[in-house]
Structures are given as structure tokens and as C-alpha cells.
Amino acid sequence: MAVAVTMVRMKVAILRHSMTGQRGGMVATAGTLGVVLAAGTIYLASLDGDWLAAAYAVWMLGWIIGPVFSGGGDETLRPEYFALLGLPLHRLAAGLLVSAFVGVAPAISLLALSGLTVLGVRQGGLAALVALPAMVVQLAVFVLLSKVAVAVLGIALRSRVGAIGAGLINGAVLAFLGQGWVFAMAFGQGGQIPPLVRYLPSGWGVLAVQGDFAALAAMVVLIALLLAAWAALLNRRAGASRPSARGRRPMRAASAREAVLAKELRTWTRDLVRTHQLTFALAYGVFFAAAPLVLGWTGMLPWAGPIFIVMAASMTSNLYGLDGTAHWLTLMTPGASDVRGRQLAWLVTVAPVAVVLAVTFTAINGGPWPMIIAVTAALLGGGAGMVPLISVYALVPGIDPQRRGGNPLRTSEDDGALTGLAYLMMVLVAATAVPAAVVAALFGWPGVAVGVLTGALCFWGLGVRTERRLAARGPELLDMMRTGRRPASSGMAFKLPEMPKTARTVTITCWSLGAVPLFPQGILAAVFLTNGQLEHSWFLATYMSPGLRWPTAVFMILLGLTMYGLGLWIPARYRKVV
Known part of the structure; x- marks a missing residue:
């Protein structure tokens, strides 16, 4: 407990001193977008079907795949910092796990997981009580899956075969996630999410709230297994990598x-x-x-x-x-x-x-x-x-x-x-x-x-x-x-130049979300309309009446271009003022 408390205090101190200037503004903007996504997830808890379980599957994939783009995820406290302290691996892993719950991403994920409480209230009093521990345990599953995935990927990147294999898996998963509408249309039943998603680890919290208490016990067992695996991987990570000593053909360059x-x-x-x-x-x-x-x-x-x-x-x-x-x-x-x-x-x-x-x-x-x-x-x-x-x-x-x-x-x-x-x-x-x-x-x-x-x-x-x-x-x-x-x-x-928080937030939001109306809802939707692909999907234009389909696609393209233009014009305006 003392190790965990010390690491949490270190994490809080580092975050408090680093959330300044442009980085603080970016974190605030990302947090705002995260809250919006979490609110949408909570709304899905009021719908029938497996929409909430499907949303949590997306959150789980985000925790696993996200570190590929963010340089390994949140490593404010790195295992290497504590390698010389002689801490047992299980204590080090437990302390790092507790400190991993401190941050913007875990807080937003916990907010999204409060959808379990909404689902529990709909189910009854006992389900609402079960939802509270299920939220925390489900978040621990997300965090540990992310940590183990990063550790496995780090070890894989020490060999060429591992680097290629990790790239293939990560690219395939992210591509399929980006094309989720395809699989929703192919495997959906009557416009509903296939029940398979509730049996993924991300859906065990939903099962627990719905009365399957074995799912709650399964999450506890999974946490113990992931914690043990992470502790073992931390030992591999702390070791020094051995460079190849194989001879290299000399370069013969003429210029x-x-x-x-x-x-x-x-x-x-x-x-x-x-x-x-x-x-x-x-x-x-x-x-x-x-x-x-x-x-x-x-x-x-x-x-x-x-x-x-x-x-x-x-x-x-x-x-x-x-x-x-x-x-x-x-x-x-x-x-x-x-x-x-x-x-x-x-x-x-x-x-x-x-x-x-x-x-x-x-x-x-x-x-x-x-x-x-x-x-x-x-x-x-x-x-x-x-x-x-x-x-x-x-x-x-x-x-x-x-x-x-x-x-x-x-x-x-x-x-x-x-x-x-x-x-x-x-x-x-x-x-x-x-x-x-x-x-x-x-x-x-x-x-x-x-x-x-x-x-x-x-x-x-x-x-x-x-x-x-x-x-x-x-x-x-x-x-x-x-x-x-x-x-x-x-x-x-x-x-970005110095500008008010509102202008900074609008700028980052435009750059972050401008691709959504421009490419999938605009350009890609126009391609679908051109090829006669009018099945209902997540393209808004396909839901419109025939006379409004093309105007909707064109409007989305113009909206995306406007957002990117606004993202350029606001900084240029304040840069001129300065």
C-alpha cells in the first residue's frame, strides 16, 4: 500500500506541473471530446439490445490500440525508474497499476462505465448495487489490457519477426475498427448488434449487471492473471537489449x-x-x-x-x-x-x-x-x-x-x-x-x-x-x-500562438474532428452514392430522401473543409495580432 500511495503522489505531482501552456490546452480539449464520447456511451445504456456492450468493446480496443499512436501510452511513471530499488515485481506492478488510474483517460473511461449504473437502475436495485464494483473492475481490466499489450509490443519490437507480426495485428485491428459499419451490416440481426459482443471481456460488466455474477468473478480472475503477466513482462522489459553483432556489408557510395x-x-x-x-x-x-x-x-x-x-x-x-x-x-x-x-x-x-x-x-x-x-x-x-x-x-x-x-x-x-x-x-x-x-x-x-x-x-x-x-x-x-x-x-x-482557451479549443476541435464530415460522411458517402450503394449504414446521406442525398454529402464535404479552414484562420488571426 505504501508503494502504491507513493507512486500515486508522484503521478499527481508530475501531472500538476506538466499541465501548463499548450500541452494543458491539448489535454483539456481531448478531455472535452472524451466527455462527449462518454456521454454518448451512457446514452446507449438506455437502449435495448447490446449497444452498450458494443460501445465498451470499442473503448477496450481504444485502450489496446491507442498506445500505438501515442508512443506507448501513459508512461508518466516508467518501470525503469524503479529498477534499482529492488522492489518485488508484484509490488512494483501493483503500485504502477494503482497510479495508472490517475489521469484524464481513466477518469473519462470511468465516466463512460457509469453507463453500467444506468443499466443497473433499469434492471433493479440489486443490479444498481452490482454496477458500482463492476465499473471499477471493468476499468481495471481496460487498464491492465493496455499495459500488457504495450509490454508485449515492446518485447516484440526487439526482434524483426516480432515487429512485423505486431504491425500486422495492430494494423488489421485498427482497420477493422475503422470499418466497423461493414461488420455491423454483415453480421447485424435486424439492425441490432450481434450478441457476441457481450461475451468479450469488455462486456462482462454488462453481464454482471444483468444478473450473471460469474462474469464479475471472471473479471477478478482476469485481473489477477493480467497483473501476473504484467509483472513478468516488467522483468523482461528491465533487461538490457542485446544489439546484433552480425557483420554488415560496407557501403560503396560514389556521391x-x-x-x-x-x-x-x-x-x-x-x-x-x-x-x-x-x-x-x-x-x-x-x-x-x-x-x-x-x-x-x-x-x-x-x-x-x-x-x-x-x-x-x-x-x-x-x-x-x-x-x-x-x-x-x-x-x-x-x-x-x-x-x-x-x-x-x-x-x-x-x-x-x-x-x-x-x-x-x-x-x-x-x-x-x-x-x-x-x-x-x-x-x-x-x-x-x-x-x-x-x-x-x-x-x-x-x-x-x-x-x-x-x-x-x-x-x-x-x-x-x-x-x-x-x-x-x-x-x-x-x-x-x-x-x-x-x-x-x-x-x-x-x-x-x-x-x-x-x-x-x-x-x-x-x-x-x-x-x-x-x-x-x-x-x-x-x-x-x-x-x-x-x-x-x-x-x-x-x-499554436498564444490565444484564449476558447479559441484554442475550437482550433484543436476543428483539426481533430474535421476529417469526420469531410472524408467518411462526405467524400466516401459520395462514392457510395455514385456506385449505387444505398444500404443504410453510418453514412447520413444514405438515410435521406433521394432528393437530399447528394446535398447532404456535399454539405458534409463543405463542413469538413470549413472546419479545417477555421482551424487555420483562427491561429493566423492571433499570430497577426501578436
């Missing part, structure tokens, strides 16, 4: 650009974090595009390649930050620039896989060839140009690879900034393909020429801009990489 290209290609093949990221992007693109096959629709298959490119750019958006202080080697060489070499290495790594996916799946579907070729060409050039540019302009200070701890996913101390950078990269890279997609949709094959031209211009022009930025701000960027502190006058293009 500086070839040397950078060879170095980057070796980094892409040897850094297990990058291996995991690219495998994750590949699995996500393939499974996301293949999910509608459950309904017998192959129309999304050709988009596997473009989706892979966008996700690969998103996962590698902090390219320079991953290298850390190694950038001083380039800065110490007068007139040297490694931008073109990095761009070529990114293309060599991503382009062959993307082209194979695009050609193969488009052939299976029988088209549309002009659209897919045009978009793929534009995205490859846009990704090769945007990745180094954004990683320089919005660099997030990373942890030097040789100093990474027992959790290889944690490549930076600023997890929120990394997540925001990944989402920003998705939008910017996708935007580079808009001209080619519009021309291809209107005129067909001329869109391919526009896509090639757009990609070439992005590759060349954004590369030039990156080189100029490095030449002008190289020492400041290196100091940021070395110290981890962002100077007040760093001139980061995507850093």
Missing part, C-alpha cells in the same frame, strides 16, 4: 547523395520501430480496403495503395526527430544537405509496395485505372515532399535511438504532439492528390498527367523548401533535438 540514400535504406531495414510502422501502414491499407468484401463489394480494393501511402507518411511524419542528435553530422559539413537522399530513400521504401497494391487490386476490381494511377503518383510525390518538410517545420524532439528505454514505441516525450503531427500529415498528404483526383474524375486519363506533375512538383519544391529551412534553422533544430525544449522563438509553422 554524397548516394551515401545518404544508403544510410537511410539501412536505417529503414534495421530500425525495428520503422519496420513496425511500415508494416502497420501496409496492414491498415490492405485490411481497410478489403473489409467491404464482407458485403461483396470490391469498389474499395483499388484504394489500398493510396491508403498505405497516406498512412506511411503519417507514421514517418517526425523523420528528423527520430534521428535525434545524429543531425549534427550533416550540420558540421559546410553546404551539405541530406534532404534529397531522405526523399529518395522514402520513395524506394514505400513506392514499390504502393504500386504493387494499386495495380493488383485495381486489376481485381477492373478499374478505375485513371483515378488510381493519378492519385498514387500524386501521393508518392506529395509524401516524399511533405515528410521531410513537416518533420522540420513541426519537429517534435525525439529520444535518441541509443537512449530509448524498455518501450521502443516511446520515441518522444511529447506524445500529444506526435499524435497531432500524424493526423496533420494525413490531411496534408491527402490534399496533394486532390487536383489529380478532380481531373481524373472529370476527364479520365489526363488526370494521370496531372498526378505525375503534381507529385514531381511536390517532390522538388517541398524538398527545396526543406533544404532552405535546414540551412536557416539547423543549429536551433539541433539544440531542440539535444535538449528536448522548444525555444520560444523557434518559428515552428504549426505551433
Whole structure:
């Protein structure tokens, strides 16, 4: 108990001193969005069927998959900090578990789990009493599943096979989660959620409230097993990783650009974090595009390649930050620039896989060839140009690879900034393909020429801009990489200026939620309407009368664009005032 109390006090002190400035505003905004989602979950408790169990399954997947994007999840207190204290593993695991309940995410999850109380009140007095311990026990299951998943993934990333396997599993799970409407339509019965969801660990709390007290006992047993597994994994994590001593073929580069290209290609093949990221992007693109096959629709298959490119750019958006202080080697060489070499290495790594996916799946579907070729060409050039540019302009200070701890996913101390950078990269890279997609949709094959031209211009022009930025701000960027502190006058293009909390909240909300009306409810809904896919799903346009379907899809596209425009205009307005 003393260990747990001490760790809780440490966690509270660290959070109290870190919730300031921009990070505090981002946490407040994320907390507000979380409260909205929790309120929606509580509402589902008033509906008949298994909607509440299905919602808790989504929350559980969020706890498991979320750490992949947030650098390993909440590790305010790391196991490595206590390795020299000689604490027994079960006491260390128990103390870290108790401290894990302190934070915004557990509080929001507990609020969402209060839906069990609403369900219990509907069932009767005894069920309402059972709901109270079921809430706490269910939250403990969520937290421990997250901790064990992160620990297993950290160990998996110590080997190439493990990194590839973890990337495949995580990409597939997240893709299927994003395409949940497909499985709801395929396996739903009369518009209801299939009963299977209540038998998942996330649904055991619902079963307990409904009178199955064995489910409550099963959650207690599961907690004990997960705690034991986590304690064992903590012991593996505290051990030192052993680097490979295998000999390497020497590089034979004839020019500086070839040397950078060879170095980057070796980094892409040897850094297990990058291996995991690219495998994750590949699995996500393939499974996301293949999910509608459950309904017998192959129309999304050709988009596997473009989706892979966008996700690969998103996962590698902090390219320079991953290298850390190694950038001083380039800065110490007068007139040297490694931008073109990095761009070529990114293309060599991503382009062959993307082209194979695009050609193969488009052939299976029988088209549309002009659209897919045009978009793929534009995205490859846009990704090769945007990745180094954004990683320089919005660099997030990373942890030097040789100093990474027992959790290889944690490549930076600023997890929120990394997540925001990944989402920003998705939008910017996708935007580079808009001209080619519009021309291809209107005129067909001329869109391919526009896509090639757009990609070439992005590759060349954004590369030039990156080189100029490095030449002008190289020492400041290196100091940021070395110290981890962002100077007040760093001139980061995507850093929010000082603004009122309301304006900051609106800005972050627009950037966080703008993709919902723009892509799924707008662009994707328009694709469904074009192909005559009018079955009721989570697309609002399919529920409208025939005369309002297209206006609804267009309105959603305009709403998404307006949200992104507002997210750009508000910071620009306050930046001008300052």
C-alpha cells in the first residue's frame, strides 16, 4: 500500500506541473471530446439490445490500440525508474497499476462505465448495487489490457519477426475498427448488434449487471492473471537489449547523395520501430480496403495503395526527430544537405509496395485505372515532399535511438504532439492528390498527367523548401533535438500562438474532428452514392430522401473543409495580432 500511495503522489505531482501552456490546452480539449464520447456511451445504456456492450468493446480496443499512436501510452511513471530499488515485481506492478488510474483517460473511461449504473437502475436495485464494483473492475481490466499489450509490443519490437507480426495485428485491428459499419451490416440481426459482443471481456460488466455474477468473478480472475503477466513482462522489459553483432556489408557510395540514400535504406531495414510502422501502414491499407468484401463489394480494393501511402507518411511524419542528435553530422559539413537522399530513400521504401497494391487490386476490381494511377503518383510525390518538410517545420524532439528505454514505441516525450503531427500529415498528404483526383474524375486519363506533375512538383519544391529551412534553422533544430525544449522563438509553422482557451479549443476541435464530415460522411458517402450503394449504414446521406442525398454529402464535404479552414484562420488571426 505504501508503494502504491507513493507512486500515486508522484503521478499527481508530475501531472500538476506538466499541465501548463499548450500541452494543458491539448489535454483539456481531448478531455472535452472524451466527455462527449462518454456521454454518448451512457446514452446507449438506455437502449435495448447490446449497444452498450458494443460501445465498451470499442473503448477496450481504444485502450489496446491507442498506445500505438501515442508512443506507448501513459508512461508518466516508467518501470525503469524503479529498477534499482529492488522492489518485488508484484509490488512494483501493483503500485504502477494503482497510479495508472490517475489521469484524464481513466477518469473519462470511468465516466463512460457509469453507463453500467444506468443499466443497473433499469434492471433493479440489486443490479444498481452490482454496477458500482463492476465499473471499477471493468476499468481495471481496460487498464491492465493496455499495459500488457504495450509490454508485449515492446518485447516484440526487439526482434524483426516480432515487429512485423505486431504491425500486422495492430494494423488489421485498427482497420477493422475503422470499418466497423461493414461488420455491423454483415453480421447485424435486424439492425441490432450481434450478441457476441457481450461475451468479450469488455462486456462482462454488462453481464454482471444483468444478473450473471460469474462474469464479475471472471473479471477478478482476469485481473489477477493480467497483473501476473504484467509483472513478468516488467522483468523482461528491465533487461538490457542485446544489439546484433552480425557483420554488415560496407557501403560503396560514389556521391554524397548516394551515401545518404544508403544510410537511410539501412536505417529503414534495421530500425525495428520503422519496420513496425511500415508494416502497420501496409496492414491498415490492405485490411481497410478489403473489409467491404464482407458485403461483396470490391469498389474499395483499388484504394489500398493510396491508403498505405497516406498512412506511411503519417507514421514517418517526425523523420528528423527520430534521428535525434545524429543531425549534427550533416550540420558540421559546410553546404551539405541530406534532404534529397531522405526523399529518395522514402520513395524506394514505400513506392514499390504502393504500386504493387494499386495495380493488383485495381486489376481485381477492373478499374478505375485513371483515378488510381493519378492519385498514387500524386501521393508518392506529395509524401516524399511533405515528410521531410513537416518533420522540420513541426519537429517534435525525439529520444535518441541509443537512449530509448524498455518501450521502443516511446520515441518522444511529447506524445500529444506526435499524435497531432500524424493526423496533420494525413490531411496534408491527402490534399496533394486532390487536383489529380478532380481531373481524373472529370476527364479520365489526363488526370494521370496531372498526378505525375503534381507529385514531381511536390517532390522538388517541398524538398527545396526543406533544404532552405535546414540551412536557416539547423543549429536551433539541433539544440531542440539535444535538449528536448522548444525555444520560444523557434518559428515552428504549426505551433499554436498564444490565444484564449476558447479559441484554442475550437482550433484543436476543428483539426481533430474535421476529417469526420469531410472524408467518411462526405467524400466516401459520395462514392457510395455514385456506385449505387444505398444500404443504410453510418453514412447520413444514405438515410435521406433521394432528393437530399447528394446535398447532404456535399454539405458534409463543405463542413469538413470549413472546419479545417477555421482551424487555420483562427491561429493566423492571433499570430497577426501578436
